[in-house]
Amino acid sequence: xxxxxxxxxxxxxxxxxxxxxxxxxxxxxxxxxxxxxxxxxxxxxxxxxxxxxxxxxxxxxxxxxxxxxxxxxxxxxxxxxxxxxxxxxxxxxxxxxxxxxxxxxxxxxxxxxxxxxxxxxxxxxxxxxxxxxxxxxxxxxxxxxxxxxxxxxxxxxxxxxxxxxxxxxxxxxxxxxxxxxxxxxxxxxxxxxxxxxxxxxxxxxxxxxxxxxxxxxxxxxxxxxxxxxxxxxxxxxxxxxxxxxxxxxxxxxxxxxxxxxxxxxxxxxxxxxxxxxxxxxxxxxxxxxxxxxxxxxxxxxxxxxxxxxxxxxxxxxxxxxxxx
Amino acid sequence: xxxxxxxxxxxxxxxxxxxxxxxxxxxxxxxxxxxxxxxxxxxxxxxxxxxxxxxxxxxxxxxxxxxxxxxxxxxxxxxxxxxxxxxxxxxxxxxxxxxxxxxxxxxxxxxxxxxxxxxxxxxxxxxxxxxxxxxxxxxxxxxxxxxxxxxxxxxxxxxxxxxxxxxxxxxxxxxxxxxxxxxxxxxxxxxxxxxxxxxxxxxxxxxxxxxxxxxxxxxxxxxxxxxxxxxxxxxxxxxxxxxxxxxxxxxxxxxxxxxx
Numbered sequence: 001x002x003x004x005x006x007x008x009x010x011x012x013x014x015x016x017x018x019x020x021x022x023x024x025x026x027x028x029x030x031x032x033x034x035x036x037x038x039x040x041x042x043x044x045x046x047x048x049x050x051x052x053x054x055x056x057x058x059x060x061x062x063x064x065x066x067x068x069x070x071x072x073x074x075x076x077x078x079x080x081x082x083x084x085x086x087x088x089x090x091x092x093x094x095x096x097x098x099x100x101x102x103x104x105x106x107x108x109x110x111x112x113x114x115x116x117x118x119x120x121x122x123x124x125x126x127x128x129x130x131x132x133x134x135x136x137x138x139x140x141x142x143x144x145x146x147x148x149x150x151x152x153x154x155x156x157x158x159x160x161x162x163x164x165x166x167x168x169x170x171x172x173x174x175x176x177x178x179x180x181x182x183x184x185x186x187x188x189x190x191x192x193x194x195x196x197x198x199x200x201x202x203x204x205x206x207x208x209x210x211x212x213x214x215x216x217x218x219x220x221x222x223x224x225x226x227x228x229x230x231x232x233x234x235x236x237x238x239x240x241x242x243x244x245x246x247x248x249x250x251x252x253x254x255x256x257x258x259x260x261x262x263x264x265x266x267x268x269x270x271x272x273x274x275x276x277x278x279x280x281x282x283x284x285x286x287x288x289x290x291x292x293x294x295x296x297x298x299x300x301x302x303x304x305x306x307x308x309x310x311x312x313x314x315x316x317x318x319x320x321x322x323x324x
Numbered sequence: 325x326x327x328x329x330x331x332x333x334x335x336x337x338x339x340x341x342x343x344x345x346x347x348x349x350x351x352x353x354x355x356x357x358x359x360x361x362x363x364x365x366x367x368x369x370x371x372x373x374x375x376x377x378x379x380x381x382x383x384x385x386x387x388x389x390x391x392x393x394x395x396x397x398x399x400x401x402x403x404x405x406x407x408x409x410x411x412x413x414x415x416x417x418x419x420x421x422x423x424x425x426x427x428x429x430x431x432x433x434x435x436x437x438x439x440x441x442x443x444x445x446x447x448x449x450x451x452x453x454x455x456x457x458x459x460x461x462x463x464x465x466x467x468x469x470x471x472x473x474x475x476x477x478x479x480x481x482x483x484x485x486x487x488x489x490x491x492x493x494x495x496x497x498x499x500x501x502x503x504x505x506x507x508x509x510x511x512x513x514x515x516x517x518x519x520x521x522x523x524x525x526x527x528x529x530x531x532x533x534x535x536x537x538x539x540x541x542x543x544x545x546x547x548x549x550x551x552x553x554x555x556x557x558x559x560x561x562x563x564x565x566x567x568x569x570x571x572x573x574x575x576x577x578x579x580x581x582x583x584x
Contacts, residue, residue, distance in 0.1 A: 012487075075454070075464065075466075076463070079458075099487065100466075100467055100485070100486055100487050101486075103450055103451075103454075103466060103467070104454065104466045104467070104484075105454075107419070107451040107454035107455045107458070108454060108455075108457070108458040110419075110420060110451070110455065111420065111423070111454075111455045111458035111459055112458060114420065114545070115420075115545055116418055116419070116420060116544075116545035116546035117419070117451060118546050119419075119448075119449055119450060119451060120448060120450070132549065136448070136554070137446065137447055137448055137551075138335075138341055138350070138445070138446055138448075139445055139448065140554070141341055141553075141554075142341060142343065142350070142551050142552070142553060142554070143551070143552055143553070143554050144548045144549070144550070144551050145548070145549035145550050145551075145552075146546055146547065146548055146549065147546065147547050147549060148545065148546050148547075149543075149544060149545060149546060149547050150543075150545050188463035188496050188497070188500075189463065189465075189494045189495070189496050190494065190495040190496070191492065191494050192492060192493040192494065192495075193492070194486060194490050194491065194492040195490070195491055195492070196489050196490055196491070197489065197491060209583070209584070233584060234584075241506065241507070242506070244507065245506050245507030246507075252489070257487065258467075258485050258487070258505070259489065260488070260489065261488065265583045266578065266583040266584065276448075286583065287578065287581055287583045288558075289574065289578075294338070294340075296340060296341075298554065300556075300560055300562075301554055301556045301557065301558070301560070302557070302558060303558065303560050304558060304559075304560065304561065305560070305561050305562075305563060305574055305577060305578075306560050306561070306562045306563065307562075307563050307570050307574065308562065308564075309567065309570065310567075313566075313567040314567045314570060314571065316567070317567035317568050317570070317571035318571040318574060318575065320571070321568075321571040321572055321574075321575045322575060322584075
């Protein structure tokens with residue numbers, strides 16, 4: 001019978017990702033709640049060389065899968081390897097981090113096993129052997145309690161920051177190289193080197209103060225207002241995704257899952273509703289100020305100071321006051 | 325080139341959401357609806373591919389009967405015809421069942437390229453496209469921010485967005501599925517001629533039984549229990565008053581905090 005928890009530990013550019021430690025912490029907590037143990041699996045180049053770091057955590061076993069077909073990430077290769085790991089371990093639950101790589105291959109695993117992958121989970125609740133998952137819907141405006149209805153394995157991917165990386169308990173686990181026959185797997189991608197779009201790249205992670213602008217600004221002609229506020233605060237200007245999509249600000253000014261992650265002392269969100277994709281890039285900022293016309297905007301859940309109002313009135317008043 | 329683009333209808337971004345009385349879903353009665361944001365970009369990418377290679381663009385939508393408005397908009401922008409999966413058994417599907425239903429409708433069309441948006445703005449599973457690729461045994465690329473095709477249209481080269489500002493180009497042969505990230509292009513508006521022409525374009529309405537889908541295949545693998553508003557983790561101080569009053573209060577607090 002299916003038993004235990006299997007945690008997928010991701011390697012990116014040869015290194016373990018930070019969010020993988022959050023997954024380990026979540027896997028440990030889930031296993032403890034269910035009175036069972038957690039294992040971890042590493043796939044691809046660097047699986048063997050990184051295994052020892054994972055084996056220094058409180059896990060029952062660390063499994064590595066390496067193969068010529070897994071040397072570079074492809075969804076074809078990684079889905080096949082992950083299915084093999086799940087068949088080998090027969091876990092009751094599989095825990096992933098909700099990374100771009102997981103979002104690319106884990107649904108294939110779900111389809112092959114005909115099971116649900118409950119994505120972007122922010123909390124796990126275990127009561128009497130029943131697991132309830134909390135996920136955000138409507139771009140973070142509403143939470144939903146979700147349960148998996150069918151047989152094991154239940155699969156979840158955790159939103160970045162749902163668990164603390166330092167919550168992963170230390171321990172000592174044996175490691176095992178799992179040999180997987182990928183002979184029949186067709187790798188249908190031709191992969192080029194990954195790269196950063198460098199032109200004029202701005203490193204916002206070093207900024208002490210950031211003024212960030214969202215859809216509420218309505219038109220690029222109004223950006224002057226935001227620039228003026230940033231100047232008055234001696235802050236960098238940043239934006240949520242839609243502003244960069246529209247070409248109003250360059251992509252390297254974008255904060256969020258697809259842009260930069262920042263932790264300034266002061267983050268002023270102007271006309272930003274606070275969709276999950278934006279929030280993951282700024283939620284650990286020191287003091288957060290939100291100015292938005294919609295009093296139910298999720299950005300207010302994170303803010304230290306909130307102003308419900310018309311930014312075209314509030315921001316000029318703020319600039320005037322700062323200049324006094 | 326035969327191109328299918330999946331479009332979901334979702335509540336308008338700025339609409340105020342209210343949870344319904346039994347907390348099972350939102351109260352939809354006062355909402356207006358629009359095409360999911362990344363799906364609108366996917367449609368534009370499909371139309372551009374047709375302009376380059378010829379062929380046809382088919383909109384595939386799973387949703388209630390009033391999703392016909394969003395389908396009509398897709399046809400007005402230039403899609404040639406549509407498949408509307410419309411049946412009470414399609415209500416409240418999870419990602420796996422949604423993908424099974426769409427795959428059952430799209431598979432027999434044998435398209436060269438299937439586009440979906442990256443994720444929906446309502447349920448936000450972000451899985452339907454990748455699930456469909458697996459079910460239809462197609463290669464896929466997700467979170468795509470640029471797309472090139474070979475002259476013969478048989479190879480796609482796409483730029484994938486990775487995290488933290490990283491990107492990667494990958495190539496794959498068609499038929500293939502691509503999930504589109506918002507911002508890949510600038511979606512067009514429907515022309516008046518397009519809007520008039522859309523009325524004559526065929527919309528093929530399909531039910532679960534038309535597609536040979538039984539209740540077991542569509543049984544959700546995950547179930548939404550109850551909905552509730554997020555609990556505030558922070559003690560937010562809401563500043564009230566006219567613009568000048570809140571500006572003064574805010575500056576005083578930021579100075580008091582030592583952040584400015």
